Amino acid sequence: xxxxAFKIARILIAAFIAAIISISxxxxxxxxxxxxxxxxxxxxxxxxxxxxxxxxxxxxxxxSGKSALVAYTVSVIALAATSLSLVFANLSNRESQAxxxxxxxxxxxxxxMLIYSAAYYFYNKKYGxxxx
Amino acid sequence: xxxxxNNIRLLRAEKNMTQEELAERVGVTRQTIIAIEKSKYVPSLxxxxxxxxxxxKKIEEVFHYSF
Numbered sequence: 067x068x069x070x071a072f073k074i075a076r077i078l079i080a081a082f083i084a085a086i087i088s089i090s091x092x093x094x095x096x097x098x099x100x101x102x103x104x105x106x107x108x109x110x111x112x113x114x115x116x117x118x119x120x121x122x123x124x125x126x127x128x129x130s131g132k133s134a135l136v137a138y139t140v141s142v143i144a145l146a147a148t149s150l151s152l153v154f155a156n157l158s159n160r161e162s163q164a165x166x167x168x169x170x171x172x173x174x175x176x177x178x179m180l181i182y183s184a185a186y187y188f189y190n191k192k193y194g195x196x197x198x
Numbered sequence: 199x200x201x202x203x204n205n206i207r208l209l210r211a212e213k214n215m216t217q218e219e220l221a222e223r224v225g226v227t228r229q230t231i232i233a234i235e236k237s238k239y240v241p242s243l244x245x246x247x248x249x250x251x252x253x254x255k256k257i258e259e260v261f262h263y264s265f
Contacts, residue, residue, distance in 0.1 A: 123226040125239050 069119040079109050138182060145175045204261045207235045209253045224248040 067075070086102035114121070152168030159165060210220055217231045224245060233239035234249075241249065250260050 120221075120225065120227050123230050124242050124245060125226065125230040125233060128239075 067113070067116045067118065069117065069121070072113060072117045072119070072121075075113045076110065079106050079113070082106060082109075138178070142175055142178055145171050145178075149175060201237070201264050202240045202261060203237050203264070204234065206231070206249060206253075206260065209255065209260065210235075213253065220249075220252065223252050 083102050083106035086106075087099045090096065090098035090102065149168045149171035152164050152171065156162045156165035156168065206220075210217070217228050217235075221228045221231045225248070226245065230239065230241075234241055246257060246261060250257050253260060
């Protein structure tokens, strides 16, 4: 399979998943959505396996790394700011949904930062270790 | 500002080689070769050596670094 055919197949699979998920939301059927995701992922793996062209090289990895850093930074700052505003705006009413949402978002940010720290520690150990 | 440039487009033309062929020889995509030729992307040392090997040139004959 050529790269062009792969791109078309990828779009078709994504459209299929989106359509089935939309239908499953409309008819309120979670199993249908889960099935669609599983089938879509399996189809994507099958298609990827049949691609002869090179899909990932060092430039793609560099771009992915930079994009991931931007996504991480933006999401952490945005979520942290949102959670702090929700918590401090609702300090007087700690039973409110907004306050609890703020707390949940704080935990989400903390988990995201923990994952980043763990990954950073792992790669720093892998590439930055001084064996001498 | 420091800048890394290269003669890959020239060397490729001398060898009558397409971007696709060069990409296949060094194991990257054609987009990466295009970006390197335009000096928009600086390749890793490993890829730089692979490119030099294809053209049978020393690294300083292919890549130039200006401070």
